[in-house]
Amino acid sequence: MNILLYNPDNEVTNNFMPHLWMFLLKSLTPAGHEVYLLDGNAQPTxxxxxxxxVLEHRIGLVGIGAMTRMAEKAYRRADAVRAAGVPVVRGGPHVTEVPDEPLGRDGGPRHADAIALGEADQTWPRIVSDAARGVLKEVYAPLNELGKEVKPSLDNYPVIRWDRMDLDQFNLIGHFPKLARRILTGLGMPWRSFHLIPIESGRGCPYGCEFCTVTGFFGDSIRFRSNGSVVEELLLLKSLEKRRKGKFVVFFIDDNFAINPRRTKSLLQEIIAQKAQVPWVAQISMNLLRDEELVSLIAQSGGKWIFMGLESIDPENLKTVAKTFNKPGEYGAVLERLASRLIPPRPSTTSWLRRAG
Known part of the structure; x- marks a missing residue:
């Protein structure tokens, strides 16, 4: 069976890297099936x-993933595909949050033949098998025999064969302003051969920030890949970069890359020991960057840019969004620590404001 995994563009901001879910599900697809990938951010469709x-490639199943901001476009695309007689399975955070919506159980129109709730590592192979036999169920969820949700272990993480993919079709840097592309070229990174590759080393976050859906989707317990698994993937990308004469930058998409500092340090030390350094970017909470040793290892292992959520300089605002582990008085020292090691920080804030009175 031919399968298409499709990610619609988000219509709000142009993504600067492809979503990992497509590559991960391709790697989890049972043998005997051909998987095509189409990212609407890189290839508007x-x-x-x-x-x-879908018709030209004789696709037998279309998987569509989307967050809330892309939900309406995803539904329109799904409706068009279903009208052509091809079944659609929907998944992702939005569908998991409102499962009745895509199935038309909320009184609205139906937009999917099946839905995959939560993390689909375990359910995707079953979905493919059922679709191939024409017995697709409506709902697939990672539940045990007691009906309790089971979060997949990352111990046996699949090998994503980046070397067998046409990565040029996922080059999203073309969306950057011309000035940004000129700067990349001036830095020795011609944007046409520049690729930002998503990798995860772990899932979950113990923090319960009010504005974030991570805990609801991935849970508040942390699961990690083995250091060896991550290092092998980096070495594959490093080798691929040399062969293709391009420029790769890795984005660790973990919700909080250093949430377990001891584990993160051991991973970074392994990257250094195995000479697996590639330029990388990650998201790390401000409070964890007080650790001098951690910041030093970030720099030595290839860390080039850190995204961090300051959210506010007002402690009362931080309390409102359940992020009191941020200490505004420490922001300056953390930013200086990163700058001293030539690691540009990318701080962000939310629009939450303390209400007067």
């Missing part, structure tokens, strides 16, 4: 164009 693609 209208509904007629998507349907033509």
């Amino acid at each position: 209208s509904e007629p164009e998507l349907v033509n693609y």
Whole structure:
């Protein structure tokens, strides 16, 4: 069976890297099936164009993932594909949060033949098998025999064969302003051969920030891949970069890359020991960057840019969004610590404001 995994563009901001879920599910697909990937951010596709693609490639199942900001476009694309007689399975955070919506159980129109709730590592192979036999169920969820949700272990993480993929089709840097592309070229990173590769080393976050859906989707317990698994993937990308004469930068998409400092340090030390350094970017909470040894290892292992959520300089605002582990009085020292090691910080804030009175 031919399968298409499709990610619609988000219409709000142009993504600067492809989503990992497509590559991960491709790697988890049972043998004997051909998987095609189409990212709408890199290849804008209208509904007629998507349907033509599906029919020309004789696709037997379309998987569509989308967050809330892309939900309406995803539904329109799914409707067009289903009207052409091809079944659609929907998944992702939005569908997991409102499972009745895509199935039309909320009184609205139906937009999917099946839905995959939560993390699909275990359910995706079953979905593919059922679709191939024409017995697709409506709901797939990672539940045990007692009906309790089971979070997949990352101990046996699949090997994503980046070397067998046409990564040029996922080059999203073309969306950057011309000035940004000129700067990349000036830094020796021609944007046409520049690729930002998503990798995860762990899932979950113990923090319960009010504005974040991570805990609801991935849970508040942390699961990690083995250091060896991550290092092998980095070495594969490093080798691939040399062969293709391009420039790769890794984005560790962990919700909080250093949430367990001891484990993160051991991973970074292994990266250094195995000479697996590639330029990388990650998201790390401000409070964890007080650790001098951690910041030093970040720099030595290839860390080039850190995203961090300051959210506010007002302690009362931080209390409102359940992020009191941030200490505004420490922001300056942390930013200086990163700058001293030539690691540009990328701080962000939320629009939450303390209400007067």
